[in-house]
Amino acid sequence: MTRYRKGANAERELVHLLFDKGFSVIRTAGSGKTSLPAPDIIALRPGRFLAFECKAWNSKNLSIPIASMEEFLGWCTRAGVQAIIAWKYPREGWFFMKPEVLHNTGKFYAVSHKEAEKHNLYLEVITGIQAQLR
Amino acid sequence: MTRYRKGANAERELVHLLFDKGFSVIRTAGSGKTSLPAPDIIALRPGRFLAFECKAWNSKNLSIPIASMEEFLGWCTRAGVQAIIAWKYPREGWFFMKPEVLHNTGKFYAVSHKEAEKHNLYLEVITGIQAQLR
Numbered sequence: 442m443t444r445y446r447k448g449a450n451a452e453r454e455l456v457h458l459l460f461d462k463g464f465s466v467i468r469t470a471g472s473g474k475t476s477l478p479a480p481d482i483i484a485l486r487p488g489r490f491l492a493f494e495c496k497a498w499n500s501k502n503l504s505i506p507i508a509s510m511e512e513f514l515g516w517c518t519r520a521g522v523q524a525i526i527a528w529k530y531p532r533e534g535w536f537f538m539k540p541e542v543l544h545n546t547g548k549f550y551a552v553s554h555k556e557a558e559k560h561n562l563y564l565e566v567i568t569g570i571q572a573q574l575r
Numbered sequence: 576m577t578r579y580r581k582g583a584n585a586e587r588e589l590v591h592l593l594f595d596k597g598f599s600v601i602r603t604a605g606s607g608k609t610s611l612p613a614p615d616i617i618a619l620r621p622g623r624f625l626a627f628e629c630k631a632w633n634s635k636n637l638s639i640p641i642a643s644m645e646e647f648l649g650w651c652t653r654a655g656v657q658a659i660i661a662w663k664y665p666r667e668g669w670f671f672m673k674p675e676v677l678h679n680t681g682k683f684y685a686v687s688h689k690e691a692e693k694h695n696l697y698l699e700v701i702t703g704i705q706a707q708l709r
Contacts, residue, residue, distance in 0.1 A: 456611065465654030467613050469601055477590065479601050483617065487655030490624065520599035521621030 444497070451497035451529035452481055458535075459484040462568045464491075478512050483522070489569045490522040497529040503557065504549035514540060525567055528557055537562045578631075585631035585663035586615055592669075593618040596702045598625075612646050617656070623703045624656040631663040637691065638683035648674060659701055662691055671696045 452468055459466045464484040480492035494513050496503055505513075505526075517524040526543065528536040536557040543550035552560075565571045586602055593600045598618040614626035628647050630637055639647075639660075651658040660677065662670040670691040677684035686694075699705045 460611070463653070465613075465650050465656075466611060467601060467603055467617060468611070469603070477594070477600060477602070479599075483601060483619075485617075485624065485654035485656060489655075490619065516599050519597070520619035521623075522599075522619060 447497040447531070448495065451527075452495050454529070455482055455493065455495055455527055455535070458564060459491075459568070462486075462564070462570060464489075464568070478516065480513055480516060480524075482527075484568075486568075490520070491525055491567065492517050492520065492522045493525050493527045495527045495529070497531065499531045501554050502551055503528050503543075503554075504546070504551040505543065506549055507545065510540065510543070510550045523567075525562075526552075528552075530554070530557075535564070537564060537567055581631040581665070582629065585661075586629050588663070589616055589627065589629055589661055589669070592698060593625075593702070596620075596698070596704060598623075598702070612650060614647055614650060614658075616661075618702075620702075624654070625659055625701065626651050626654065626656045627659050627661045629661045629663070631665065633665045635688050636685055637662050637677075637688075638680070638685040639677065640683055641679065644674065644677070644684045657701075659696075660686075662686075664688070664691075669698070671698060671701055 456466045456468050464486045467483045469479040469481060481495040482493040484491045514524055524540050526538045526540055530536065538552065538557060538560050542556065542560040543552045590600045590602050598620045601617045603613040603615060615629040616627040618625045648658055658674050660672045660674055664670060672686065672691060672694050676690065676694040677686045
């Protein structure tokens with residue numbers, strides 16, 4: 442599968458996970474097909490508004506170009522929604538992270554698999570279904 | 576222009592109007608291209624969350640199939656966002672209405688041009704920039 446296909450499948454999976462938790466969900470059009478930048482997925486429920494930057498990478502590190510990250514964060518701030526980085530690790534599952542977990546390498550915002558494991562938030566916590574225990 | 580083209584142009588116009596009022600805006604993918612139903616336009620700003628069903632009709636009446644309307648309203652309730660019907664009347668401008676202004680004809684929710692004029696909400700009111708004066 443191409444990275445694009447893997448990414449699209451991961452996005453669809455996350456859409457269904459969020460829908461099952463009671464959200465109205467939008468998967469935005471692919472890059473280049475839309476005139477305005479927007480996060481990959483928006484999930485809305487009364488009192489809980491989330492936006493996801495979604496990646497499916499089988500790699501020891503995840504990296505997001507600085508301009509993309511700043512666009513994403515700017516969009517979320519303007520919208521008043523919570524920004525979440527969602528990393529689908531093939532055959533392992535999802536890491537959900539606050540953007541501040543990623544560190545600026547000069548060209549990218551990056552996070553290692555190890556750091557992602559450490560800072561991973563449960564989907565139930567992000568979606569407000571339970572409080573974080575750690 | 577086809578009705579589809581007119582609709583798409585009207586949606587783009589509304590996206591820009593909302594963006595200029597400080598919102599993060601999403602124009603969802605065309606019907607059939609997305610696996611999940613969603614409103615035509617979502618506009619988010621801290622404390623102000625709006626969803627638009629958008630029509631560009633040069634007609635004395637606007638009518639929306641009952642199933643479409645119920646899907647739209649269900650989506651908005653689940654999301655916790657305010658539902659707005661946006662009717663672009665060519666060479667005249669926009670009517671913004673609360674869904675309850677439309678009445679059930681048996682097959683459609685419908686509103687006449689005259690009723691739309693009467694119940695029209697200013698975009699500044701919908702977007703929270705000013706209070707309704709009437």
